[in-house]
Amino acid sequence: MAAPRRKPAASADAQEMAGRQREISISEFFTKNRHLLGFDSPARALLTAIKEAVDNSLDACEEGGFAPVLYVEIRPDRPVNLGLELASLDESAKPGKNDPASGNGTSRDERYRIIVEDNGPGIVRAQIPRIFGKLLYGSKFHSLKQSRGQQGIGISAAGMYGQLTTGEPVTIYSCTGKGAPAHRIKLQMDMKKNEPRILTDEETIWEKDHGTRIEIMLTGSYKRGQHSVDNYLEQTAIANPHLHLTYKDPRGEIVVYPNATKDLPPAAIEIKPHPYGVELGILGRMLQDTKAHSLTEFLKDEFCRVGPKTAEQILETAGLPDRKNPSKMQMEDIQKLIDAIATTKIASPPTDCLSPIGEDLVMAGLKSGVTADFYTSVTRPASVYRGNPFQIEVGLAYGGQLPGDELAKVLRFANRVPLLYQASACAVHKAVLTSNWRGYGMQQSKGALPTGPLVILVHMASVWVPFTSESKEAVAHYPEIIKEIRLALQEAGRQLGSHIRRRAREKDALKKQSYIQKYIPHIGDALQSILAISDVERAEVVATLTDTLERSRKL
Amino acid sequence: MAAPRRKPAASADAQEMAGRQREISISEFFTKNRHLLGFDSPARALLTAIKEAVDNSLDACEEGGFAPVLYVEIRPDRPVNLGLELASLDESAKPGKNDPASGNGTSRDERYRIIVEDNGPGIVRAQIPRIFGKLLYGSKFHSLKQSRGQQGIGISAAGMYGQLTTGEPVTIYSCTGKGAPAHRIKLQMDMKKNEPRILTDEETIWEKDHGTRIEIMLTGSYKRGQHSVDNYLEQTAIANPHLHLTYKDPRGEIVVYPNATKDLPPAAIEIKPHPYGVELGILGRMLQDTKAHSLTEFLKDEFCRVGPKTAEQILETAGLPDRKNPSKMQMEDIQKLIDAIATTKIASPPTDCLSPIGEDLVMAGLKSGVTADFYTSVTRPASVYRGNPFQIEVGLAYGGQLPGDELAKVLRFANRVPLLYQASACAVHKAVLTSNWRGYGMQQSKGALPTGPLVILVHMASVWVPFTSESKEAVAHYPEIIKEIRLALQEAGRQLGSHIRRRAREKDALKKQSYIQKYIPHIGDALQSILAISDVERAEVVATLTDTLERSRKL
DSSP, X not given: XXXXXXXXXXXXXXXXXXHHOEXXXXXXXXXXXXXXXXXXXXXXXXXXXXXXXXXXXXHHHHHHTOOOXXXXXXXXXXXXXXXXXXXXXXXXXXXXXXXXXXXXXSSSSEEEEEEEEEOSOOOOGGGHHHHHHOSSEESSTTSBSOOSOOSSOHHHHHHHHHHHHHOOOEEEEEEESTTSOEEEEEEEEETTTTEEEXXXXXXXXXXXXXXXXXXXXXXEOOOOSTTSHHHHHHHHHHHOTTOEEEEEOTTSOEEEEOOSOSXXXXXXXXXXXXXXXXXXXXXXXXXXXXXOSSHHHHHHHHSSSOOHHHHHHHHHHHTOOTTOOGGGOOHHHHHHHHHHHHHSOOOOOOSTTOOOOOHHHHHHHHHHHOOOSEEEEEEOOOEEETTEEEEEEEEEEESTTSOTTSBOXXXXXXXXXXXXXXXXXXXXXXXXXXXXXXXXXOEEOTTSOEESXXXXXXXXXXXXXXXXXXXXXXXXXXXXXXXXXXXXXXXXXXXXXXXXXXXXXXXXXXXXXXXXXXXXXXXHHHHXXXXXXXXXXXXXXXXXXXXXXXXXXXO | OOOOOSOTTTSOOHHHHHHHOEEOOHHHHHHHTGGGGTOSSHHHHHHHHHHHHHHHHHHHHHHHTOOOEEEEEEEESSOHHHHHHHHHHXXXXXXXXXXXXXXXXXXXXXXXXXXXXXXXXXXXXXXHHHHHHOSSEESSTTSBSOOSOOSSOHHHHHHHHHHHHHOOOEEEEEEESTTSOEEEEEEEEETTTTEEEEEEEEEEOOSOSEEEEEEEEEEEOOOOSTTSHHHHHHHHXXXXXXXXXXXXXXXXXXXXXXOSOSSOOOOOOOBOOOGGGOOHHHHHXXXXXXXXXXXXXXXXXXXXXXXXXXXXXXXXXXXXXTTOOGGGOOHHHHHHHHHHHHHSOOOOOOSTTOOOOOHHHHHHHHHHHOOOSEEEEEEOOOEEETTEEEEEEEEEEESTTSOTTSBOEEEEEETTEEEOSOGGGSHHHHHHHTSOGGGXXXXXXXXXXXXXXXXXXXXXXXXXXXXXXXXXXXXXOOHHHHHHHHHHHHHHHHHHHHHHHHHHHHHHHHHHHHHHHXXXXXXXXXXXXXXXXXXXXXXXXXXXXXXXHHHHHXX
C-alpha cells in the first residue's frame, strides 16, 4: 500500500471529497456541453437554431395534415445596411485575435433574431412553456414513428443558447384554429431547475387561422458555403418536395422554394416495439407497467407482430404458463422469456411507420440541385436494427459540370433532414469509404472517399435514428445500418459502373469509327482504281461502307 | 392556407398532440440513446464499463495522493473453461443471424462480472448510492481541473447498462481508512426517477485499509484487437507510468503492468474561470450568485487572472461604478461588462491546472509499446479554448518493424485516457488529415491519413475536454484545439522529415561509397602502371584513398 506522497494539504480524504459531490442539472450539463447540442460556434449555432425550429414546424404540419408553408427569417439586430459589414469589421478588429485566449467569441459576434413561422395545427396554451422552455420534454420520444424531432431537447436548447448569449427571452405566437385566440408568450428558462419562466402571456391579434411562430435572439455568425443556413434550406427543399418555403436572409434578400407536389408524404404510422429489440431491463419494466392480466395478453398488446400463435409459441418455449400475472414475474422468468423470444421466428416489424422519399423524388431532387450526365437512385426494402425499422435510399449523380479531380461530395439526410456537420463521424461516411468504388470505374485512394465527378445522396428513414450526439448530425455506426447503406451504394454503384464502362466503350468505338471513317474515301478510291468502277459505283460503295459502320456502331 | 388533406382520423389537432407531450427522464433518455454513452454493442459496452471504473479509480487515487494500485478482472458468468468457447458457439448458432431482425444481441451474448478495485481514499457511506446509482451526480462537473471523469454520468451508466441487460444490481465495497468500517452495498437504479434503490447495505470485513471496489454484471462480448479491453489497459499503462495494474482476463490469464515510476504526476490545481470564456447568460447568473459586494470584488473573486488593476480597467472601459451591487446589474450593464472584458488585455489562465505526460515519458511510452527506428515527442505550451486551458503533446515513432504500406496508426489520449472509438470524428484525426505529411517525406493521398511505417500519438490535457458525446471517445472540432494539434504535429513532423531525409542521404552516400570503394583497387593498379610505383606505394595509395573516403563519409 503506497503511502501518501504529497503534503496532506494537497491531497483529499474521502470526507473532503464527499463535500464536493453534487447533483448536476440537465440544463447545466448541456450549457457546459453545448457542442453536444450543436452550439459550439456562432456559425453552427445559427444553423442549429433554425434547423430545430424548421424540424418542429415540418413535423407539426405533417402530423396535423397540413401541407407545410414555412417562413424563415434571419434578421440582424443592428440596422440591415450595417449588419454584415460590421460583423466582418468586428472580426478583424477583435483584440487578442492572435492571442491564445481569443475564441471566446461572445460579445463581438453579430446578434440575430431568427424567426420561423408555420401553418401547422398550433400548440395549446398550457403546453407552450414546457415545449420551448424545458429540456427533455416532448411528444416524440416515447413514440415509435418516423419524425424529425425525437429527443425533446432541440428547440428549448436553441432558446437556452439565445438566452445565454444575448439575455433575451424567446417569443412564441400560436393559434390552434379559427375562433381560438392567438397567444403571444415570452419566456426564459430557469437553467438551474430546467423549468420555464413566463415573462409575458397575452392574447393577441394574428392574421393566421392556425400555426406557430417562434422568435429567438441569439449571437451567431452568418456565412455562406457548405455549412450554411442557405445550403441547409436548399437541401431541405430537395428532401421535402411538399414544402413551400420562403426565406429572408440577413441582407433582406428573399428566396422562395415552391412546393413541387401538393401531396403530403404518406403519413407514418406509430408502431409498438418489436420483440427482438427488447432487453431484460426494459422487458421487466414493461411487465410492471402493463395493463394486461396474462402473459399472452401482454405479449399481444405491447409488441408488434405478436399474434395468439406467436405468443403461445414463445410461452411454450419459455416454459411459462399463459395465465401468469405479468407483474409477478421474477428475474429468471424474464430471462426465460427473453431467451424464448430470441429463438422464436417472428415477422419483421411493419414498415408503414416509415416514409421514404422514394426513388423518383430522390432522382428529381438530385436533378434539381446537381447538373450531371448520369443519375440513378435506389430505395432499399426496410430493415431493422435493435428492433427499430429503418430504410435506406441512395442517389448518385455523375459527370457533367461536376469537378473531376476532387473527392466525391456526400449529401446525407436522416428522416428528410439534411445533416451538414460531423460528416466523418457518420455511418454514411464509413459506408461510402468502405465501398469499393474502383469496381465501378472510379478512382479511390486507400482510406479516402472516391475521387471524380460524383455526388452521393444517402437518406435514412427510421422510427428512431441513432445519432452520435444530441445535435443530430451523424448516424451512429450500427453494423446493420452500415450494411444496408453499403448494399444500396452497391446497387446504385453497379448502375454507375455500367454507365462509366458504356461511356468508355462509346468513346473507344467513336475513336475507332472516326479512324475508319477517315479511310473510307481512300478505300473507295483504291477500289475504283483496282476494279475500274465508275464514280457512281464508288460513291455507292462509300455510302454502303459508311452505313455499315453506322449500323455496327449502333449495335 | 392549405386545407387538411387526409381523413380527419389520421391527422391530429393541437389538443390531441398536447395529450402526448410528456417529460423525459434523464435515465430514460440515456437508455434509449445508449450509444451516446458508449454502450451500443456488447464489445464496446464491456470496454466502456471498465473504462469508466478505471477512470474513476485513477482520479480518486491521484486526488487522495496515493500512487494507484489497480486490479481489473473480467470474470465470465459461466464456468471459466467453457466461457469463451460458448460465446463463439453462441455467435454462430444464434437464430436469425442472417435475419434482418437480428442484432438485438441481448440474450445470447456472454454475461461477465467486471471487477475494478483501487487503493484510493474510498467513498463515505452516504455518497455511495448516488455516485453509483444516479446519472448526473459527481464532484468534477463544477470544478475546473484536469481529471479523467467530468460529467458525473459514466459509472452510473455502466451500472444501468448492467441492470438493463442482466437485471443484476451493482455491488460496491468501500473503506475510507484504517479503523473505519468497510461497507458493502448492492444497489439498483430506479430508471424512471433517476434515483438509486439500495438492496443491501452492510458492514463487512475487507483486507484493505482504504479503497473502493465495484462489481457489475453485464452482457458483453470479449474480443481482442484494436478496440479491446486488453489494448485499452495497455495504452492506459503507457499514459500513466505511475500506475501499477494487475489484469485478469476472461480466460483467467493474469497480466501485470508494473509502475515505471513511483512519482505521482504533479497534482493538477483547480482554477477559477477565465474572463475571456464567460458568456452573457453565465455572467448574469454569476452576478446573482456571488457573495461579493462590489463589482471589483466580484471580478477579483470569481475569475482567475483578474487583480485590482485589471478589474479597475475593465470597469472603467465599461463605464460602471466600482461599488455597484453585483446582484442589481441590468442586462445592458452586463453586456457592457462583457464588451469591456473582450477589449481588456488579460493574461492567459495559469497552467498548473494541467498535468501533461511530458516529452520524456511520451517518448518512453512509445518506446515501450512500439518497435521503431526513430522516436520524437513534443509538448506544446498551454493554450486556451473558450476560456479553458489545454495542452497538446505529440509523439511519433517511425520505421523499424512498422508496416510500410499501411495507413499510419493514430493513438489518441485525453487527460491520460486512451480513446479507442470514433477516431474519424475526433479533432485529432482532422488535424492529422489536414497536415501536409508529404512535406516530411511521407506519402499521403488526398483526404487520407499518411501511408508508411508511422505511429502518431496525440495527448490532450485540459480542465475540460470537449468530447463529441457522453461516451468521451472523440474531441470536438474546436478550431483552437485543431490548430494546437497541427502545430505540435508540425514540430514533430519536421524532426521526422529531417530523419527521413538524413536516412535517404545516408543510403545515397552509402551507395556512392560502395561504388567508389569497388574502384579504389583499380585506381591503385592504374597509378602503379602509369607512375611505375612499387607494390608498397600502391598499397599506401589505396589505404590513403580508403581513409579519405571514410573520413568524408563521416563528415
